Amino acid sequence: MRVNLTVNGRATAADDVWEGESLLxxxxxxxxxxxxxxxxxxxxxxxxxxxxxGTPVCACLVAAGQAEGREVVTVxxxxxxxxxxxxxxxxxxxxxxxxxxxxxxAFLDAGAVQCGFCTPGLVVQAHALxxxxxxxxxxxxxxxxxxxxxxxxxxxxxxxxxVRLAATRLGPPP
Amino acid sequence: MDFLRPRTWAEALDLKAARPExxxxxxxxxxxxxxxxxxxxxxxxxDLTPIPELREWSREGDVIRLGAGVTYSRLIGELEARLxxxxxxxxxxxxxxxxxxxxxxxxxxxxxxAGDSHPPLLACDAVVEAESxxxxxxxxxxxxxxxxxxxxxxxxELIRAVRVPVARxxxxxxxxxxxxxxxxxxxxxxxxxxxxERRVGTGVGSAAPTPRRAxxxxxxxxxRLDWRGRSPLDPDVAGRFGELVAGxxxxxxxxxxxxxxxxxxxxxxxxxxxxxxxxxxxxGTGADSSAGSGGGDDRGSQ
Numbered sequence: 523m524r525v526n527l528t529v530n531g532r533a534t535a536a537d538d539v540w541e542g543e544s545l546l547x548x549x550x551x552x553x554x555x556x557x558x559x560x561x562x563x564x565x566x567x568x569x570x571x572x573x574x575x576g577t578p579v580c581a582c583l584v585a586a587g588q589a590e591g592r593e594v595v596t597v598x599x600x601x602x603x604x605x606x607x608x609x610x611x612x613x614x615x616x617x618x619x620x621x622x623x624x625x626x627x628a629f630l631d632a633g634a635v636q637c638g639f640c641t642p643g644l645v646v647q648a649h650a651l652x653x654x655x656x657x658x659x660x661x662x663x664x665x666x667x668x669x670x671x672x673x674x675x676x677x678x679x680x681x682x683x684x685v686r687l688a689a690t691r692l693g694p695p696p
Numbered sequence: 697m698d699f700l701r702p703r704t705w706a707e708a709l710d711l712k713a714a715r716p717e718x719x720x721x722x723x724x725x726x727x728x729x730x731x732x733x734x735x736x737x738x739x740x741x742x743d744l745t746p747i748p749e750l751r752e753w754s755r756e757g758d759v760i761r762l763g764a765g766v767t768y769s770r771l772i773g774e775l776e777a778r779l780x781x782x783x784x785x786x787x788x789x790x791x792x793x794x795x796x797x798x799x800x801x802x803x804x805x806x807x808x809x810a811g812d813s814h815p816p817l818l819a820c821d822a823v824v825e826a827e828s829x830x831x832x833x834x835x836x837x838x839x840x841x842x843x844x845x846x847x848x849x850x851x852x853e854l855i856r857a858v859r860v861p862v863a864r865x866x867x868x869x870x871x872x873x874x875x876x877x878x879x880x881x882x883x884x885x886x887x888x889x890x891x892x893e894r895r896v897g898t899g900v901g902s903a904a905p906t907p908r909r910a911x912x913x914x915x916x917x918x919x920r921l922d923w924r925g926r927s928p929l930d931p932d933v934a935g936r937f938g939e940l941v942a943g944x945x946x947x948x949x950x951x952x953x954x955x956x957x958x959x960x961x962x963x964x965x966x967x968x969x970x971x972x973x974x975x976x977x978x979x980g981t982g983a984d985s986s987a988g989s990g991g992g993d994d995r996g997s998q
Contacts, residue, residue: 523699541699541741542731563732565725565794566878577769580793583728585721587699588745647793669877670791 527589529553530599539586546570546581548589549596557597557642568671571643572596578650580670597642600649601626625649628688629681636675644671648685658689698740705747705827708854713829716851718742722750722765723797725790726806744854752997755862761825762858764801766996771800774996779860781816781867781886788812788871791878801855804840807847807906810952814841814907815886815899816869823859828852834859841906865891866976870965871901872953882953885941885965889973894923898966903945903958910944910966913937917970929974938967 525548526535536552544563549555549572559569563582570581573595581594600623625648628634635641651659651667659667664685673681700718702708712718719738721727722745730736744750750765753775760778762771768786772795776783782800789795789812803811804824817837824835826849840848849855867888873879884901896917898910920933947958 541697542737544728544732564729565790568791568793571793577796578793579797580725582732583724583794583797585699585724585728585741585743587701587741588721588724588743590701650792666877667792670793 523587525586525590527591528593529555530595536586541585541587543586544582545572545574545584545586545589545594548586549581549594555596555598558646559639559642561639565670566672567640567643568647568668569640569643571646571671573599573646573650578647595646597626597645600645623649624691625652625684625688628691629684632680632684632687634677634680634684636673636677636680640671640673640675644668644673644681647671648688651685652689652692655689657694658686697737700740700742701746702742702744703746705749705856708742708744708747709827709829709852711742712854713852715740715742720744720805720854722799722802722805723767723794725794725798726802726808742854748997750856752995754995755993756859758862758864759859760862762800762860764855764857765799766998768795768798768800770996770998774993777992778862779816779820780863781819781869781888782813782860784867784869785812785816785871785884785886788869788873788879788881800858804847804855804858805849807841807845809841809844809904809906810881810884810902811907812869812871812881812884812901815884815901816867816888817858817860818899818907818909819867819886819888819897820860820863821897822861824848824855825857825859826850826853827856828854832856838909841908844905863888865889866973866981868969868972870969872958872961872965880952883945883947883958883962883965885962885969887966887969887973889977891923891977894918894921896921896970898941898944900941900945900962902952903947903962905946908944910941913940913944913966916940921974926978928978929971934967934970937970938963938965941966 524537525539536548561567561569565580565583572581700711718740720742750763752763753766754761768789771786772783800813803813822837824840869886871884872882881902883903886899888897896914901907917937942959942963947955949955
């Protein structure tokens with residue numbers, strides 16, 4: 523079947539989609555967006571987190587056909603220069619000079635990227651947390667927000683540092 | 697495999713009647729796992745997410761009618777004061793990403809004995825609203841679970857909504873797991889004090905082939921609690937209540953825990969939950985503050 527959807531602000535279509543296929547497979551294998559990662563395929567690890575109509579979800583658990591006519595933002599869509607982030611919550615995330623979103627920059631600066639596999643999912647989920655947060659979230663709130671994102675390098679302390687750093691740099695929402 | 701995309705509820709019922717073997721999919725947090733891991737391949741997926749009215753809830757008298765597409769995240773955000781037990785259970789479901797997709801109706805459709813919604817639904821006397829082209833019917837929650845991952849729905853029926861009475865007293869949900877997140881219950885327990893009727897509701901999860909009530913424990917507590925004088929909970933009553941809850945379970949040994957552990961843990965969970973609920977009752981808190989005043993929203997949609 524054909525699935526029509528908007529990805530990172532661009533209307534697009536995927537053809538020859540199998541009816542039992544996931545949105546994650548469509549993004550990675552049919553639309554050439556490998557940012558969202560494929561790991562557990564059961565919603566445990568969060569490495570495939572993307573925005574679906576502005577809400578962070580596990581792309582592996584969205585049937586491809588359920589994305590018909592809907593708006594998806596992947597980690598690639600967070601680093602698109604100064605473009606607004608359609609469907610990605612309040613766009614108070616200023617983008618730094620090299621095209622990275624502040625959340626992405628903070629992950630690099632804080633040393634929160636080790637093997638990097640969990641990073642895209644964590645970046646999207648942290649982005650969603652900070653889009654709602656008023657100032658720097660408490661550690662408890664960060665841990666709760668990121669509870670569904672596993673890092674098997676176990677770099678959680680640096681990841682918490684990155685979220686706090688990004689929150690500090692972003693400041694309160696306008 | 698076919699992918700069926702009804703635009704309206706009537707169309708969904710027509711499709712389910714024509715294709716009773718089709719698997720309904722809402723949040724996909726169970727259905728897609730089965731497909732991804734090749735545990736099962738449905739003949740067809742019936743996508744219910746396009747149907748707007750399923751995403752609505754409304755207050756009808758003393759009951760919240762929760763549309764089958766209302767996610768756990770929205771339930772937590774919009775209905776915590778009125779459905780505290782169900783909201784507490786919803787908070788323990790998966791992760792934020794899972795709660796953004798998963799629904800109570802999906803939990804009912806899957807009917808896993810470990811589903812987090814079931815204990816509070818049992819404790820609160822919820823009613824499942826099932827519908828087919830033949831008409832709608834109301835299934836009391838106690839008659840809904842018929843076996844491991846089996847429920848009372850006919851092959852042509854879909855869940856339209858779940859009707860949950862607004863809390864009229866303290867409610868608690870408690871769950872054992874290896875982490876504070878992303879946990880399938882080793883065992884779980886929910887209590888609801890129906891203060892006006894001097895009645896106690898219970899629900900036991902992940903400790904029998906189906907979620908179930910602990911009826912003997914309910915009757916014991918209702919008779920022994922000092923509803924009029926609101927005196928402190930007698931530790932012997934709390935302990936006996938825990939034993940009776942554990943006695944209602946029929947757990948098995950599996951990867952998540954041993955039967956003996958589950959039985960022991962349930963007694964502890966139940967004893968503690970009764971203590972929390974009774975303390976709230978004595979303090980006059982824990983009931984729905986808007987129930988009498990008509991405060992709070994009466995509907996929600998997305």
